[in-house]
Amino acid sequence: MNIFELTLLIGFIWVGYVCGKMLGAYLGVAGWIVGFVLGCALAVGVYTIFLRLIDLWYRWRPIRPICKEGKCSSDDYQLLELSKGNVVFRCRCGAKYIKTRHRFGELLDDGSVRPYMKRTWSLGRWEEDRGESVGE
Ligand SMILES: [Zn+2]
Numbered sequence: 001m002n003i004f005e006l007t008l009l010i011g012f013i014w015v016g017y018v019c020g021k022m023l024g025a026y027l028g029v030a031g032w033i034v035g036f037v038l039g040c041a042l043a044v045g046v047y048t049i050f051l052r053l054i055d056l057w058y059r060w061r062p063i064r065p066i067c068k069e070g071k072c073s074s075d076d077y078q079l080l081e082l083s084k085g086n087v088v089f090r091c092r093c094g095a096k097y098i099k100t101r102h103r104f105g106e107l108l109d110d111g112s113v114r115p116y117m118k119r120t121w122s123l124g125r126w127e128e129d130r131g132e133s134v135g136e
């Protein structure tokens with residue numbers, strides 16, 4: 001168990017304690033027990049929903065777009081190089097891509113970049129890059 005998991009466990013128990021204390025004030029020991037169990041379940045449920053929402057967000061707006069071959073998703077890229085605002089990735093198909101703040105371009109063997117995908121605003125989704133300015 002790492003420190004994050006330990007903190008989560010303490011948080012779940014704390015919510016159970018608070019709920020148990022509230023219900024225990026009205027129903028005695030039975031209220032304590034029921035309140036503790038319900039409080040822990042509530043905390044786990046809220047945390048699970050929170051994780052699910054984050055997952056949905058990244059499915060809707062992945063960090064990296066699907067590769068040009070249409071085979072690799074955001075998690076399939078391998079980090080190759082990290083330098084001053086640029087990140088170079090390689091997908092499982094072997095193509096290299098360079099990611100800047102708003103763009104995801106194909107890095108060709110001669111070092112040039114072929115526009116591939118872009119985001120027109122920070123929270124936007126990936127869309128086809130035709131090479132026009134996106135305010136970088
Ligand atoms: Zn690929």
